[in-house]
Amino acid sequence: MTTTRRNLFKLAGGAAAGSLLTPAPWRLITDTALLSENWPGVPRPKRGEVSYRFGNCALCTAGCAVRARCVAGQPVALAGVEAHPLSRGALCTYGIAGHHLPYHPARLRQGPVAEASAAVQSAIRTLRPNEHCAVLDLRPGRTASWTYRRAMASVRNGMYLASESNTAVDLASAKTVLSLGVPVLDGWGTPGNVWALRGGFHLIQAEPVESRTAVMADLWLPIRAGSEAALLDAVRGGSASDAAAQTGLSEQQIASLARELRENGPSLVLDRNGASPMIARREAPVPEEWKKAVPATQLASVSEESIRVLLIDESMPGEYLPWSAIQPKLTSDCVVVSFAWSKEGYGRQARFTLPAAVYPEVVDDIPPAIDSPAAMFRLAAALVAPPEGMVSPTGFIAGLAGIDAKNALQERVAAIQKSGRGSVFDPSGAAKPADLWKALQAGATWIDDREPRASVISTQIASPLADDKNRSSAPLAIAFSEPRAAALVSPLMSKVTNESGLRLGTHGVAIHPSDARGAGLAEGSRARLETASGFVTVDISVDDTVPPGVIQVGGGPDLQNVCGANRRGRVVAL
Amino acid sequence: MTSSKKTIKAARYGMTIDIDRCNGCGACMVACAVENNIPPVPQGGDRKGLTWIRVYKVDNGAQGADRRSAFVPMLCQQCGNEAPCAHVCPQNAVEIDPATGIVGQMPERCLGCRYCMAACPYHARYYNWWDPAWPAGMERTLNPDVAPRMRGVVEKCNFCHARWHAAREQAAADGKPDTEPVNYVPACAEACPTHAIRFVDLNQTSVEGFRMLEKLGTEPKIFYQSKRDWVRQIAEAPRPTANGSKQGKEASRG
Numbered sequence: 001m002t003t004t005r006r007n008l009f010k011l012a013g014g015a016a017a018g019s020l021l022t023p024a025p026w027r028l029i030t031d032t033a034l035l036s037e038n039w040p041g042v043p044r045p046k047r048g049e050v051s052y053r054f055g056n057c058a059l060c061t062a063g064c065a066v067r068a069r070c071v072a073g074q075p076v077a078l079a080g081v082e083a084h085p086l087s088r089g090a091l092c093t094y095g096i097a098g099h100h101l102p103y104h105p106a107r108l109r110q111g112p113v114a115e116a117s118a119a120v121q122s123a124i125r126t127l128r129p130n131e132h133c134a135v136l137d138l139r140p141g142r143t144a145s146w147t148y149r150r151a152m153a154s155v156r157n158g159m160y161l162a163s164e165s166n167t168a169v170d171l172a173s174a175k176t177v178l179s180l181g182v183p184v185l186d187g188w189g190t191p192g193n194v195w196a197l198r199g200g201f202h203l204i205q206a207e208p209v210e211s212r213t214a215v216m217a218d219l220w221l222p223i224r225a226g227s228e229a230a231l232l233d234a235v236r237g238g239s240a241s242d243a244a245a246q247t248g249l250s251e252q253q254i255a256s257l258a259r260e261l262r263e264n265g266p267s268l269v270l271d272r273n274g275a276s277p278m279i280a281r282r283e284a285p286v287p288e289e290w291k292k293a294v295p296a297t298q299l300a301s302v303s304e305e306s307i308r309v310l311l312i313d314e315s316m317p318g319e320y321l322p323w324s325a326i327q328p329k330l331t332s333d334c335v336v337v338s339f340a341w342s343k344e345g346y347g348r349q350a351r352f353t354l355p356a357a358v359y360p361e362v363v364d365d366i367p368p369a370i371d372s373p374a375a376m377f378r379l380a381a382a383l384v385a386p387p388e389g390m391v392s393p394t395g396f397i398a399g400l401a402g403i404d405a406k407n408a409l410q411e412r413v414a415a416i417q418k419s420g421r422g423s424v425f426d427p428s429g430a431a432k433p434a435d436l437w438k439a440l441q442a443g444a445t446w447i448d449d450r451e452p453r454a455s456v457i458s459t460q461i462a463s464p465l466a467d468d469k470n471r472s473s474a475p476l477a478i479a480f481s482e483p484r485a486a487a488l489v490s491p492l493m494s495k496v497t498n499e500s501g502l503r504l505g506t507h508g509v510a511i512h513p514s515d516a517r518g519a520g521l522a523e524g525s526r527a528r529l530e531t532a533s534g535f536v537t538v539d540i541s542v543d544d545t546v547p548p549g550v551i552q553v554g555g556g557p558d559l560q561n562v563c564g565a566n567r568r569g570r571v572v573a574l
Numbered sequence: 575m576t577s578s579k580k581t582i583k584a585a586r587y588g589m590t591i592d593i594d595r596c597n598g599c600g601a602c603m604v605a606c607a608v609e610n611n612i613p614p615v616p617q618g619g620d621r622k623g624l625t626w627i628r629v630y631k632v633d634n635g636a637q638g639a640d641r642r643s644a645f646v647p648m649l650c651q652q653c654g655n656e657a658p659c660a661h662v663c664p665q666n667a668v669e670i671d672p673a674t675g676i677v678g679q680m681p682e683r684c685l686g687c688r689y690c691m692a693a694c695p696y697h698a699r700y701y702n703w704w705d706p707a708w709p710a711g712m713e714r715t716l717n718p719d720v721a722p723r724m725r726g727v728v729e730k731c732n733f734c735h736a737r738w739h740a741a742r743e744q745a746a747a748d749g750k751p752d753t754e755p756v757n758y759v760p761a762c763a764e765a766c767p768t769h770a771i772r773f774v775d776l777n778q779t780s781v782e783g784f785r786m787l788e789k790l791g792t793e794p795k796i797f798y799q800s801k802r803d804w805v806r807q808i809a810e811a812p813r814p815t816a817n818g819s820k821q822g823k824e825a826s827r828g
Contacts, residue, residue: 041706041725043706044722075715096605099715185597186597192767222638492612500603
């Protein structure tokens with residue numbers, strides 16, 4: 001037999017076909033898959049000793065108790081603490097991934113600290129008699145807030161700007177709750193506490209969009225956007241027919257609502273500006289010498305063009321005041337310094353934006369939430385070290401006034417212990433820790449004794465908003481969908497925003513298909529949202545569960561800034 | 575030489591999900607991603623990412639003021655009988671653990687053919703189109719008990735199998751017999767702030783509720799509960815959607 005080229009080809013072909021019947025090629029494929037597991041593109045998690053640390057979440061005033069699972073000292077997972085008397089083991093969507101914030105790509109890592117300090121000091125030296133140096137505190141009620149008030153008492157024409165922080169609602173005694181668009185069951189107050197009390201009150205949710213709270217409420221009243229004040233007026237004895245015309249509800253529905261609030265009391269009315277009734281909550285004790293501090297001033301009562309230096313502490317998330325309300329109060333040569341996590345929020349308007357440590361890098365106290373009638377004192381533990389170059393807002397502002405505030409938290413804790421008030425929840429199980437400061441650093445919560453007769457405060461709710469004065473002709477009524485404004489959220493929040501569309505992102509808005517067609521927009525388009533306060537670029541989601549004529553907006557600071565004081569807006573295709 | 579035979583008391587892990595208590599907050603989705611090292615969607619990417627558990631918003635089909643919605647968390651239903659994904663996998667990458675009843679997915683065996691995705695009637699499997707990537711530095715927060723999966727494989731919920739292993743190790747360290755089932759809780763059930771999701775051993779606890787697509791006979795181990803008729807009817811639908819009106823999106827917001 002001679003070897004021909006044809007036979008060689010036959011042999012090679014037969015061998016190739018036959019090898020498919022052997023395990024070899026299949027094994028090769030499997031081995032390739034195994035190899036791919038260790039490609040450089042696949043990160044390898046760090047290993048090390050597992051430990052648990054307790055603290056409190058600082059992302060909002062709920063301050064839910066947190067148990068951090070740490071590997072080699074690095075937190076890799078956060079969970080709630082079941083035994084905590086207020087948060088009861090709950091952590092919200094934002095809080096569960098809070099340990100990712102230090103690694104957010106949009107985080108500020110450097111800033112012109114020396115230049116800002118020099119500009120502020122120069123401006124303070126040359127303050128004219130009718131000009132102020134002011135601190136705007138987005139999260140009042142902290143020990144840092146007292147430091148700002150003390151510092152402003154030492155600075156010429158110093159002023160401390162903040163909203164009221166010593167009021168609360170008594171949800172535990174309420175039998176009927178009328179919520180005017182408040183996300184009662186979606187992050188309002190302390191989520192664990194609200195859910196624990198849920199069985200005790202009848203929840204009526206009045207808002208145009210069927211929100212997550214409306215889905216879970218006992219009754220959802222789909223009112224027209226912007227008609228909250230008319231509804232409230234009617235249930236307080238005003239004209240039901242006028243309210244029916246404005247809200248879109250029937251007169252019978254309004255009469256029934258009024259009857260329920262009257263007969264099934266105590267009733268509580270909540271809206272995004274406050275609640276009625278509210279009760280006064282005494283503050284956690286502070287050292288006597290701190291009380292020579294300036295009081296809190298509401299921004300609205302400040303004269304126009306009177307603030308020469310404005311220092312904004314947005315290092316802890318809080319309520320954003322719209323820039324359109326702040327700007328008229330500033331002089332033309334005002335020096336604005338913002339202490340922030342990112343350029344979102346006031347970073348766009350400030351002359352200097354200085355990077356601040358993010359949660360959970362810094363020890364700070366968390367003021368009590370709106371649903372806590374008793375004062376509380378708890379600390380957000382520093383679970384990881386902040387990077388180089390972070391600026392402490394309290395250190396910066398105390399330094400300007402020449403006061404020493406390094407040990408302010410310890411001094412406050414000593415004052416609390418000295419007062420003899422309250423009780424302590426300690427996650428380690430200790431009934432009454434001997435060293436309160438040490439226990440608080442390890443995740444304990446001091447809870448004040450509740451005053452037997454807390455004074456009831458009448459609060460204006462469903463107040464008219466800025467653009468009502470101008471009778472804005474913008475076609476879309478604004479409805480908020482998210483419980484709070486967050487400058488930074490974990491990148492994993494993409495699971496609930498981008499990947500599932502369950503929530504609106506920080507620049508997300510949703511409109512009805514007919515409104516989208518009218519504006520020439522489609523799902524995923526980018527557009528400009530304009531209100532009387534300004535404009536912001538947004539991502540459009542087209543959703544037929546949003547009623548025509550309504551724009552549902554997410555919770556980023558930019559959206560709060562533009563929409564917070566307005567009821568109407570328009571979207572323009574980019 | 576003597577041989578001893580151990581009688582293993584198998585567990586049959588399952589879940590109850592009370593739809594009437596789910597407010598669609600998404601905490602379960604984020605907790606799952608944290609626990610199982612599921613990466614965020616790539617910057618600028620328009621693809622749908624990996625979500626081992628995904629909360630869908632469903633409604634009663636009415637319009638205007640009569641429309642009522644509910645949130646339905648969907649995850650691998652852990653079929654207890656004739657799991658379609660296990661049947662079609664050419665690589666034996668899907669295995670049902672007899673000790674727990676958990677339908678497991680082994681990425682190192684998976685070829686990425688996606689037959690299992692086509693076979694799964696619950697659309698609870700996801701294909702890894704890209705290498706997993708986190709923002710710089712965030713790799714430090716990964717859970718060392720769960721290996722990140724490479725691109726080109728299918729992923730799905732495994733009832734936080736790493737937690738089960740950790741519970742087994744803890745039980746062994748505590749001197750408990752290895753024939754007994756262990757108690758543990760997956761991340762989604764632990765994170766649910768309304769306690770809508772509960773994790774149970776079906777061999778020890780009797781549960782009530784309805785199961786998705788029961789007519790297929792796959793015997794899912796996820797039991798849903800609701801007092802609303804129209805919500806219970808969604809179990810017969812091929813897939814919950816927002817009334818079919820949400821073109822290009824699988825869910826809508828709350």
